[in-house]
């Protein structure tokens with residue numbers, strides 16, 4: 085909604101109130117009030133607060149401690165106390181802590197080691213070491229590396245060639261070789277190409293046409309493929325993809341932070357202001373804070 | 380066991396028992412528990428069915444009390460039946476299984492099987508199954524093989540199933556069997572990239588037969604050539620081919636190892652005879668020549684040093700001519716690729732630009 089300039093159309097107070105009710109005493113957020121805390125929902129909650137510029141409503145130290153507590157000895161992150169290990173959660177952790185300005189709480193070099201160990205022979209990344217490269221997964225890995233200022237770990241040409249091979253003759257992108265094109269990969273693949281400065285390697289007019297073809301002319305949403313049912317996920321991925329390609333009338337989205345560029349700038353200002361006066365040596369170790377200080 | 384009635388501890392998920400089950404509120408064996416109901420949500424109006432909301436009340440109550448028992452195990456089966464993505468129900472279930480011991484662990488295999496038949500792409504299901512399998516250790520190998528085969532027969536690229544096989548083979552050590560499985564699936568569909576990935580995964584972990592690495596690699600290249608002959612434009616074996624050199628030792632540690640195997644050139648040539656506008660073949664052909672050029676530059680630099688820095692020396696000139704020839708061959712492969720695959724023209728241009736420094740380095744050796 086922010087990208088469309090229509091955030092005000094929703095009931096802010098009710099949304100924030102509900103998000104805060106999903107928080108647990110340990111700092112994490114659950115998918116609903118009764119659910120246990122989980123990395124995915126903790127990130128969603130923090131992103132929603134950031135969109136509304138209401139990060140002060142939570143105790144950042146407590147949320148950050150929950151996230152940092154999910155890091156494993158090998159540097160990876162679990163989704164929750166019992167859950168699986170997945171590079172998705174490495175991204176969630178880095179983004180969540182970057183938004184909160186608290187990346188110094190985790191072992192960033194070890195987190196990067198784990199992501200590197202998931203790199204495959206085609207330049208892409210999987211869920212855990214050895215798993216096949218998958219466009220959804222590569223987004224989380226490239227996003228995490230970008231947030232940690234570690235894109236030198238990417239085999240840029242090989243990987244971007246894999247990414248642009250995801251474009252099919254129909255203009256849309258797929259997630260793995262010989263799979264069907266799907267609007268959501270417009271975000272997963274395009275964000276990576278954008279982070280790595282290779283957006284021009286794909287045929288943008290063809291992709292734009294494909295996304296627009298997936299729009300439901302009556303109800304307005306976007307579906308995974310033309311003539312399928314529209315849903316809220318594919319609507320976001322389609323809009324975000326169009327935003328990355330500079331489609332007129334849309335707010336710009338930051339490919340690594342998956343948030344509007346304006347919001348990211350606000351977060352960085354906020355974190356820079358709050359770290360001024362804090363111990364300088366702590367700052368030196370905090371990659372996120374260092375990035376914020378640069379801007 | 381009595382708490383779950385006549386049902387075995389883990390088997391309550393599916394199929395549903397004959398006739399509508401009693402609501403939890405009317406079950407004598409749940410009479411000691413007071414359900415916890417939360418007033419309707421205002422923002423997210425989650426529409427629970429009457430059945431689901433009845434069970435949910437008791438589920439909240441046992442989460443609060445921390446009870447781990449056969450009846451809670453059966454309750455989580457109902458909760459998962461209502462909503463397979465209910466990760467809290469899965470978590471409570473795993474804690475029950477651990478508390479109830481080996482018998483419960485074994486019956487989980489039937490339970491997860493029933494859930495898998497309904498939806499084979501559920502994250503919680505595969506996480507739970509993996510926890511169970513790994514707790515059983517190497518003994519799980521046969522059952523997990525059958526389980527994943529069933530999922531893969533239904534969807535040959537089921538990501539979870541292949542990842543599960545990787546986790547199991549790491550424990551069981553049955554690498555040869557896993558390699559054979561990947562080959563079987565590649566045989567069934569040569570375009571199955573997931574199966575190619577599994578093949579690479581096996582090669583990275585299993586010991587190699589015979590002492591001669593180069594002979595081993597040539598046999599592997601023959602296998603790749605056979606697959607490419609079936610479908611020259613198929614992306615999977617081409618990525619696998621370049622991946623062999625980039626991933627496996629000793630080649631990954633050598634500069635431009637791909638260009639030291641003329642077999643690669645031959646594979647490209649054969650594919651191009653079959654299918655002249657084959658972009659992946661042109662891509663690998665260009666990489667082969669680019670590597671030759673880079674190796675040639677290094678050799679010419681050595682010869683120049685050996686000749687005491689005299690640029691006109693015969694061997695230097697010969698090496699430089701070889702480099703220029705390789706650069707030209709790479710360039711023409713990339714030009715053809717740009718014609719064959721105009722959608723990715725910017726990529727092909729980028730690759731051509733990468734040749735310019737090699738050419739400049741070679742020419743500088745003559746000056």
Ligand SMILES: [Zn+2]
Pocket residue numbers: 266267268269308318
């Ligand atoms: Zn999709």
